[in-house]
Amino acid sequence: MAKQGYHHGNLREALVLGCLRLIEDKGPTGFSLSEAAREAGVTPAAVYRHFEGREDLIAEAALQGYEIFADLMEHAYDAGKPSPLAAFEATGRAYLAFASRFPGHYVAMFESGISIQRTPDLHRAATRALGVMEKAATELAQQIPPEKRPPPQMFSAHIWAMSHGVVELFARGSPGTKSPFPPEDLLETGIGIYLRGLGLIAPDR
Amino acid sequence: MAKQGYHHGNLREALVLGCLRLIEDKGPTGFSLSEAAREAGVTPAAVYRHFEGREDLIAEAALQGYEIFADLMEHAYDAGKPSPLAAFEATGRAYLAFASRFPGHYVAMFESGISIQRTPDLHRAATRALGVMEKAATELAQQIPPEKRPPPQMFSAHIWAMSHGVVELFARGSPGTKSPFPPEDLLETGIGIYLRGLGLIAPDR
DNA sequence: TGTACATCAGTGAACGCGCGTTCACTGATGTAC
DNA sequence: TGTACATCAGTGAACGCGCGTTCACTGATGTAC
Numbered sequence A, B: 001m002a003k004q005g006y007h008h009g010n011l012r013e014a015l016v017l018g019c020l021r022l023i024e025d026k027g028p029t030g031f032s033l034s035e036a037a038r039e040a041g042v043t044p045a046a047v048y049r050h051f052e053g054r055e056d057l058i059a060e061a062a063l064q065g066y067e068i069f070a071d072l073m074e075h076a077y078d079a080g081k082p083s084p085l086a087a088f089e090a091t092g093r094a095y096l097a098f099a100s101r102f103p104g105h106y107v108a109m110f111e112s113g114i115s116i117q118r119t120p121d122l123h124r125a126a127t128r129a130l131g132v133m134e135k136a137a138t139e140l141a142q143q144i145p146p147e148k149r150p151p152p153q154m155f156s157a158h159i160w161a162m163s164h165g166v167v168e169l170f171a172r173g174s175p176g177t178k179s180p181f182p183p184e185d186l187l188e189t190g191i192g193i194y195l196r197g198l199g200l201i202a203p204d205r
Numbered sequence C, D: 001t002g003t004a005c006a007t008c009a010g011t012g013a014a015c016g017c018g019c020g021t022t023c024a025c026t027g028a029t030g031t032a033c
Helices: A011-026 A033-039 A044-049 A054-079 A084-101 A103-110 A120-141 A152-171 A183-197 B011-026 B033-039 B044-049 B054-079 B084-101 B103-110 B120-141 B152-171 B183-197
Strands: none
Touching: A011 A033, A011 A044, A011 A054, A011 A103, A033 A044, A033 A054, A054 A084, A054 A103, A054 A120, A084 A103, A084 A120, A084 A152, A084 A183, A120 A152, A152 A183, A152 B152, A152 B183, A183 B152, A183 B183, B011 B033, B011 B044, B011 B054, B011 B103, B033 B044, B033 B054, B054 B084, B054 B103, B054 B120, B084 B103, B084 B120, B084 B152, B084 B183, B120 B152, B152 B183
């Protein structure tokens, strides 16, 4: 991402990209504004033409992440729509797909400590994304007899927790945790067993 | 943790405690050796009498964590022993209990980037702890007919992932993620549903 | 079409800061006789 | 019991470093006439 002359042309986006790359393999606190500037071939001071500071840059990365994430989730949900079960499973897969295709965004969103209340934009994007998960769970819950139906937020939380756990422990290069199985399989089977436990899949395989 | 005279008396442990407190609410990379020293009422240079450096201090915190963790897991396992199911469930609960009672250790172990290969001691302690989870899973797997029995490491991984996810997303003050349920309940019900899915609990509640 | 000028997007030097680490040192403690 | 001395566990000053941020500046671009 070398600039040609005095003006960069698209510095703002270049900085976000650099931020994502750095955050991805150094963690959110290992990331430095100066290094992002260096990568873009620009003085640290130039960053302040486009962002209020370090935090603001990370927040922008997180925002873009939530937007992509929400789009993916909505798309997955729609694709499985006629069947609540298919829709639900699709969002689960979309979660993992997002985490592995956009690791920098993932970290910016869930590990950087950026509050989703930071700006209205950020809050809106995050709500939209997480809303899809809850909607899928709510619809699926309709298929369980009311008297033994767990609150939809609860099993949306279960699925989220398992997905996040798989990502953190087995998808990223966690310390010494060599994954015995591909993370996709792990999540797929885990969710399968869970749904069977809810009586939503035939008890036999 | 004020020292009385020129000699502190128990600086090594005081530093580990400070490290744990700091790591707990600033994250592993937000932690600084100088600050830990300051908390112990001591010059940064004094740290080098007891540790090789910053990394070494964190590694010690992680080591102590793994020892406590392994003890807890073994104890929980033994308490439920006659029944593989009870033993398995107990280790799940022990995991969450550990994370909430020893958050600093938890972070040092699972989020600090310290490799468990760092020293033989560390590796041994970690292996012991994680071994209990696998042992519990293996025994439980015996109760499933062989032809539809998933590999024990797989469902030990599932449970670990869900536990870790619950801890990260709902037990710690994650950004804007207000937990709709107490994490203990979330994990308890989640594991319950999962085990029902494996046919290890009666299908009805 | 050319020129004057406003605006924009960078520079580069400087700042104060806290960090991890090193070093020669010194005060306190423990031990041998 | 007293003294000499070795060992231990701290000090404090210094180092070089990279950081985030500020500031007056300047080069490039766009626009009005």
